[in-house]
Amino acid sequence: MIRFLDMAEQRAYFSTDYPVNIYALSEQSVTVEFGTLISEELLSLITGFNQFLLQNPFPGLITTVPAYASLAIFFNPLIVAASDLPGKFCYDKVAQYLKNIGQTKRAESHLATDKVVIPVCYGGDFGPDILTVAKTNHLSINEVIEIHAAGLYTVFMIGFVPGFAYMGGMDTHLTTPRKAVPDAKIPAGAVGIAGTQTGIYPMETPGGWQIIGRTPLKMFDVGRPQPSLLKGGDQVTFKPIAKDEFNMMLQNEYENQHH
Amino acid sequence: MNMKISIIKPGMLSTVQDLGRYRYLSQAVPVSGAMDQLAHRLANKAVGNDGGLATIEFSYAEASFKAETDVLVAYSGEGAFLVFNDELMPAEKPLFFRAGSIVKFIANPVGVWTYLAVAGGWNVPDVMESKSTYLTAGFGGLSGRALRKGDVLMNNQSVSQVSEQIFDQLIKKRIIYPNWRISRESLLPQDRQTVRVVLGNEINWFDANSIISFLTKNYSIDRKSNRMGYHLSGTPLVRKVNKELLSTAVAPGVIQVTGSGDLVVLMADCQTTGGYPRIAHIAAVDLPLCAQLKPGDVIRFSEISADEAEELYFEREHDLSLITTAISLKYIKI
Numbered sequence: 331m332i333r334f335l336d337m338a339e340q341r342a343y344f345s346t347d348y349p350v351n352i353y354a355l356s357e358q359s360v361t362v363e364f365g366t367l368i369s370e371e372l373l374s375l376i377t378g379f380n381q382f383l384l385q386n387p388f389p390g391l392i393t394t395v396p397a398y399a400s401l402a403i404f405f406n407p408l409i410v411a412a413s414d415l416p417g418k419f420c421y422d423k424v425a426q427y428l429k430n431i432g433q434t435k436r437a438e439s440h441l442a443t444d445k446v447v448i449p450v451c452y453g454g455d456f457g458p459d460i461l462t463v464a465k466t467n468h469l470s471i472n473e474v475i476e477i478h479a480a481g482l483y484t485v486f487m488i489g490f491v492p493g494f495a496y497m498g499g500m501d502t503h504l505t506t507p508r509k510a511v512p513d514a515k516i517p518a519g520a521v522g523i524a525g526t527q528t529g530i531y532p533m534e535t536p537g538g539w540q541i542i543g544r545t546p547l548k549m550f551d552v553g554r555p556q557p558s559l560l561k562g563g564d565q566v567t568f569k570p571i572a573k574d575e576f577n578m579m580l581q582n583e584y585e586n587q588h589h
Numbered sequence: 590m591n592m593k594i595s596i597i598k599p600g601m602l603s604t605v606q607d608l609g610r611y612r613y614l615s616q617a618v619p620v621s622g623a624m625d626q627l628a629h630r631l632a633n634k635a636v637g638n639d640g641g642l643a644t645i646e647f648s649y650a651e652a653s654f655k656a657e658t659d660v661l662v663a664y665s666g667e668g669a670f671l672v673f674n675d676e677l678m679p680a681e682k683p684l685f686f687r688a689g690s691i692v693k694f695i696a697n698p699v700g701v702w703t704y705l706a707v708a709g710g711w712n713v714p715d716v717m718e719s720k721s722t723y724l725t726a727g728f729g730g731l732s733g734r735a736l737r738k739g740d741v742l743m744n745n746q747s748v749s750q751v752s753e754q755i756f757d758q759l760i761k762k763r764i765i766y767p768n769w770r771i772s773r774e775s776l777l778p779q780d781r782q783t784v785r786v787v788l789g790n791e792i793n794w795f796d797a798n799s800i801i802s803f804l805t806k807n808y809s810i811d812r813k814s815n816r817m818g819y820h821l822s823g824t825p826l827v828r829k830v831n832k833e834l835l836s837t838a839v840a841p842g843v844i845q846v847t848g849s850g851d852l853v854v855l856m857a858d859c860q861t862t863g864g865y866p867r868i869a870h871i872a873a874v875d876l877p878l879c880a881q882l883k884p885g886d887v888i889r890f891s892e893i894s895a896d897e898a899e900e901l902y903f904e905r906e907h908d909l910s911l912i913t914t915a916i917s918l919k920y921i922k923i
Contacts, residue, residue, distance in 0.1 A: 353790045354895045356840045357873045357902045361790070368835065395614045395838035397862050402838030404611060407902060419899050488617045489836055489862035492726050496836075533726055550616070552716050552728050558616035 350432065352425045358392075360424050361402045362432075368398050368498060373486060376401050377443070377563040379431065388427045389413035396562045397487045398496075403428065443563040448530070448545050450479070450521050450568045451576040456544035459509075463523055463540050466506045474542065475570055477501045483528060483566040493532035493550025493558040497566055500528050512538035519544045521568070532558075546571075546580035590756065592707055592744040593657040596736050600652030600694065605711055605730035605742075606704075607643045609857065610719035617861045620841055621721040621729065624816060624857050625702045627877035627905075628666035631771050632706035634912055635663035636683050637751030637920070642710025643720040645736065647703045650696040654705075656686040657741065661708040661748075661756045665773060667700025667881045673765070681771040685759035700881030708752035709745040723858060724816075754920035769919065771912055776905065777878065785875050785893045785901075786844065791834065791866035795846070799826035803868060804892055808852060812884045816858040819882065825850030826868065839863040842871040842879075854879060872898040874905045 351363040362379070365372045380396050383403070390409030395402040407420045415423035452475040453460045464474045483497040490496075500523070508524040513536060516522070520531040522539025531537055532549035549559050560566065571579070596603075606629065609622025623629035623646055630640035650669040663683050664671050671678040672693045678684055686692060694703065713720050713731050722730025731740060748756075758767065792800065808823035826846050839845070843855045845865035854871065855863070857880075871879055872893060882888065893901075 351790075354787065355790075355838065356842055356870050357895075357899050359838070359840055361838060363790075363837075366832075366835065392611050393614050395861055397837040398835040400835075400837040402614075402840075404614065404840075407899065408906060411903065419896050421895060421899070487836065487862065488615060490617060490860060492613075492616055492618045494617055535725070550726070556616070557613065557618070557717065562615070 352428060354421050355402055357420070358407055359402055359404045360421060360428070361400050362428055363400045365399045368486060370484060370498070372399055373484065373563060380562075382431060383428075386431070388415060388424065397489070443565060444561075445565045445567075446560060448521075448547060448566060448568050449571045449575070449579060450543040450545050451571050451573055452478070452521075452543035454573070456520075456573075456576075457542040459522075459540035460542040463504060463506045463542055467503050469503065474504060477504055478523075478528070478542065479568045479570050481528075481567070483568075485560050485562055485564040485566060486527075487562050488558055488560065491531075491533060491535050493560070495529055495549070495558075495560040495564075495566075497528050498526065500526055502526060504528075506540050508538040509540065512536050513541075516541060517544065519546065519549065521545060544576070546576050546583055548583050590661075590708060590744070590748050590753070591658060591746050592660040592709070594654045594660060594662075594707075594742055595657055596738055596740040596742070597653040597655055597691065598651060599736040599738055599740070600647050600649065602648045603652060603736040604646050604722035604724065605643050605713050605720055605736075606646045606722060606857075607710075607720045608641045610717055610721055610723075610729070613717045614838070614861045618717060618726075619723060619858050619861060621719070621723045621816075622857050623702075623704060623721075624880035625666055625700075625704070625877040627776060628702065628773070629704045629706075630909060631681050631773055631776075631912075632663050632665040632704040633710070634909075634916060635665070635681050635771055636661055636706050636708045637749045637753075637755050637916065638706055638708065638710055639749070640909065640913075642706070642745070643713060643730075644704040644706045645711060645742070647694060647705065648701055650694045653691060653693040656688055656690040656692070658688050659760075660686050660690075660744075661752060661759070662686065662705055664703055664705050665771075666703035667697050668703040669694035669697050679766060679770055681773050682766045682769070683755045683759065684766050685756065686765070701883055702880060707742075707744040708756065709748040712743050712745040725858065751917055751920050758920075771916075776908060778875070781878060782888050783891050784879055784888050785872040785898070786869040786890045787872060787895045787898050788892060789844070789867035789869045792868055794828050794830040794832070794866045795868060796827050796829040799824075799828075799850075800868075802826065803852075804890055807887050807889055809887045810882045810884050814884060816856055818856050818859055819854040819879070821852040821854065821888075823852070826852070828866070834864050834866050836862045836864040839867070840870070842873065842876045843867050844869045844871065856880065872901055874898075874901045 410420040417423040516537040524539040609620040727733035802824040808821040811820035813820040
C-alpha cells in the first residue's frame with residue numbers, strides 16, 4: 331500500500347529535525363543517515379523505510395543493512411547503470427530513488443516486527459559477571475535477574491558477528507560498563523550487558539560484555555530460512571529458567587537441527 | 590565431466606571462496622569471498638567458467654595437490670607459481686593435468702593469494718547462497734573450515750561448452766596448455782604503490798594536517814593483517830571532532846581510523862558494521878591489488894572522485910567481459 335506522507339511524517343523523514351544525509355559507502359553501496367542518536371522513534375522510521383524499500387526495490391538492489399541511525403543499501407552497479415532511473419552515475423540514480431521514497435511514499439504504519447521470548451538460565455557458571463552487575467548497581471543477584479527478566483527490549487541492530495543482536499530498553503538500574511579487558515572466549519548463548527544495552531553472543535567469540543546468564547536457544551543457525559533468530563525492530567523478553575530446563579531445551583535445539 | 594583433486598599439502602591457509610555472500614549482511618553475516626576478486630575471476634575465465642564460480646584460495650606457497658582424475662584447471666594471483674614436472678606452469682591459462690599428476694606451489698615473492706579454478710567450479714554446498722568459507726563462524730566452503738591434507742575436492746560436473754572445447758583441444762593435441770593466455774598485467778595499473786581512494790563520510794572529523802598526511806605519506810602493511818582487515822603503520826591521524834560514531838554499515842575496502850589514529854583497511858571477512866570514523870574507501874578496481882600486499886609493503890593513497898571510481902569500475906567490467914567474449918570466440922563457432 332502506498333500513500334502520501336503527511337507533513338509530520340515528511341518532517342520526520344527529511345527535515346532539519348531529522349538531518350538526513352545520503353553518501354556513497356563504496357561503488358556498490360550508499361548509506362542513508364537518519365540521525366545521530368539512538369532512539370525507538372528513529373528505529374521505527376528506519377524499519378519502515380527499509381521494509382518499504384525491500385517491497386519496492388529499484389533494479390539492481392541486492393540487500394540493505396539497518397543500523398542504529400542509518401540504513402545502507404547494496405546494489406549491483408551494472409544493473410543500476412542499465413536501468414532507466416534518472417541520473418548519470420549509479421550513486422545519483424540510487425540516491426534520487428531513496429529521496430523519492432522519503433518524500434512521497436511510505437509503507438503503512440504498522441511494522442512487521444516479531445515478539446520473541448528468550449529463555450535464560452541466570453547466574454552461576456552461566457553468568458560469571460552477574461555479581462559485578464549487582465555490585466555496580468547496589469543490587470542483590472536476585473534483583474538483577476528480576477529486573478532483567480521484567481524488561482521489554484527492542485533489537486536496534488544485528489552486528490559484530492552473525493546473529494548478534496544489540497538490544498535497547500534495559501532498565502537503567504542495570505547499567506554496567508563493558509570490561510576494560512575483553513574475555514578471550516565467551517560461549518555461544520551468553521547473555522551480556524554493556525552500558526545500557528543487552529545482547530546475546532550467538533557463537534564463541536572474544537567479547538567485553540558483562541555476562542549474566544545463558545540461553546539454550548541457537549541465536550544463529552545456517553539451517554534456518556532466517557539464520558539469525560532476531561532481526562532489527564524485534565521486541566524481546568527474557569524468561570528465567572532453571573538449569574535442568576536449560577539442559578532439556580539445549581538438547582531439543584540440537585535434535586531439531588537434524589530434521 | 591567429473592574432475593577431482595586431493596590435497597597433499599594445504600599450505601598456510603587455503604579455503605574455498607567465490608565472490609561472496611551479500612544477502613545476509615543485515616544478519617551480520619560478512620561478505621567473505623575471494624580477497625583478490627580479479628585473480629579469482631581471471632582463473633575462472635581461463636577455464637571457461639563464469640567468474641563467480643568457487644575457486645580455492647591459497648595463501649603464499651607450501652601447498653601441493655594431486656589430480657585424481659584428468660583435470661582442467663587454471664590459476665591466477667600473486668602468492669605462488671604452479672610447478673608440474675619441475676616446469677613452471679603459466680598463470681591465467683587453462684592447464685590440463687592427467688590423473689595422477691602432482692602439482693606443487695612455489696613462492697611468488699610479489700603477493701599473498703593464489704586462486705585455483707577448475708572447469709565447472711569447485712563443488713561444495715551453498716550456504717546462504719554462497720560457497721565462500723567464513724572461518725570465524727565455521728560455515729561455507731568445505732565444512733566451514735580451511736583445507737587439510739587428504740581433503741578431496743570435486744568439480745561441478747556440468748561444465749560450460751567453452752570448458753568442454755578447451756578440454757577436448759588439449760587432450761587431442763596432447764599438450765598441457767594452449768598458446769593463448771589472459772593478460773592480467775593489462776588490467777593492473779602501472780604504479781602499484783599508489784592506491785586510489787574516495788574520501789569518506791567522516792573525512793571532516795580529521796584535522797587538515799592529518800588529511801594531508803593521509804594523502805601524501807607512506808603507509809606500510811602491519812603484521813596484524815588478516816582476511817578481516819589490513820592494519821597500516823605510518824603517521825597516525827588526529828581528529829578535530831571527537832564525536833562518537835554510532836555503529837553503521839561498513840564494507841570491504843573501507844578505511845577506518847581507530848581510537849589511536851591508526852588506519853585499518855577492511856577486507857573480505859570484515860564485520861558488517863563498525864563504529865570507527867571512515868576517512869576513505871579504496872576504489873573497487875584497486876582493492877584486488879591491495880589484497881596482495883604483504884606485511885612490510887609500502888603504499889601511498891591518492892584521491893579520486895566517486896564518479897571517477899565508478900567510471901574505473903565500469904571500464905574494468907567492460908575489459909573483463911571482452912576477455913570472456915574473446916575466449917568464447919576461440920572455441921565456439923557462431
